[in-house]
Amino acid sequence: MTVFAAQVSGRRRARRLLPDLTGWGFVLPATLVIVGLSLFPAVWALLLSLRDGDLLTGGEYVGLQNYRDMLGDTELAAAAGHTALYTVLFVPGSVVLGLALALALNLKIRLIGFYRTCFFVPYVVSAAATGILANFVFDPDFGIVNAGLKALGLPATGFLQDPGQAMLTLVVISIWGGVGMPAVVYLAALQDIPRELVEAARVDGGVGRHVLRHVVLPQLRPATVFLLIWQTITALQLFDLVYTTTKGQPLDSTTTIVFYLYRQAFQLFHSGYGTAIAYVLFLVTLAISGAVLWRSAR
Structure with a gap:
């Protein structure tokens, strides 16, 4: 009797595990490929950052010397300053x-689907295409913007x-191309807010700005953190837009960290030093993300 009960229990346990095993059977091959393609380059890059060589020859082992060299690199410090300026302007501006766009696109008006598509299309366009288009739009001699300024009797500008204007121009271009992402996320979050909650606030005497501040914005907090x-x-990894527009110029005023490490690794063939910069950038990004999550939790 005890043996029979054990067999029945084993069969039941197998039936419960069967769906999980089936699911893992489907996702395990893709998981192994993704993890393998992620871990191998990461480990290889870490080992490369400890050597003084290029991508073709291994070079000699230098330990943490590449990381120590970063402390006295004035060009890297300037690139970090440019990246910080871009981040401070781009992140709050785009969010x-x-x-604001999500609040407008959440209204029930005619052709609302068309308007939503128009604001999201620039986000799905590649940054390379956006950069090439920006070169024509902001060209000092033949650009559309300067043509409009001249028509209004205003002086042309270099953009x-x-x-002095190149980084600010990149911020404007990036916001134009990237605002679709925050707009769509906020629009989805707005449509998840219970209407009863908003209507109750209005019945209690809340006007538009009070409802927005005390009811809507708190409900949007998870979307805001994300x-x-x-x-x-996205801002810390800015590269493709710089590469297709200014290539870090004029006078290195738009050289960002990622573009600087690209120059070190693939133009000057200091791949160990460039990889070390990439790892430090990863740690900075991880620290900032953790700080935002910690502040949100509080």
Whole structure:
């Protein structure tokens, strides 16, 4: 009797495990491929950052010397400053503008689907295409923007060819191309807010701005945390737009960290040093993301 009960129990346990095993059977091959393609380059890059060589020859082992060299690199410090300026301008600008667009696109008006598509299309366009288009739009001599300024009787400006304006112009281009992401995320979050909650606030005497501040914005907090982390990572990894527009110029005023490490690794063939910069950037990104999550939890 005891043996029979044990057999029945084993069969039941097998039936319960069968769906899990079936699921793992489907996802395990893809999981192994993804994890393998992620871990191998990461480990290889870490080992490369401890050597002084290029991508073809291993070079000699130097330990943490590449990381120590970063402390006295003035060009890297300047690139970090440019990246910080870009991040400080791009992240709040794109999030706030995305929220404003989401509030507008959440209204019930005619052709609302068309308007939503128009605001999201620039986000799905590649940054390379956006950069090429920006070169024509902001060209100092033949660009559309300067043509409009001249038509209004205003002086032309250098935009991407002016060291004082190039980074600000990149921020404007990036917000135009990236605001679709915050707008869509906020729009989805707005549509998940229970209507009864908003209507109850209005019945209690709350006007538009009070309802927005005390009811809507608190409900959007998870979406805001996600967008702050996402947009910060996007800003810290800025490369393709710089590569297709200014290539770090004029006077290195738009050289970001990622473009600087690209120059070190693939133009100057200091792959160990470039990889060390990439690892430090990863740690900084991880620290910022953790700080945002910790602040949100509090």
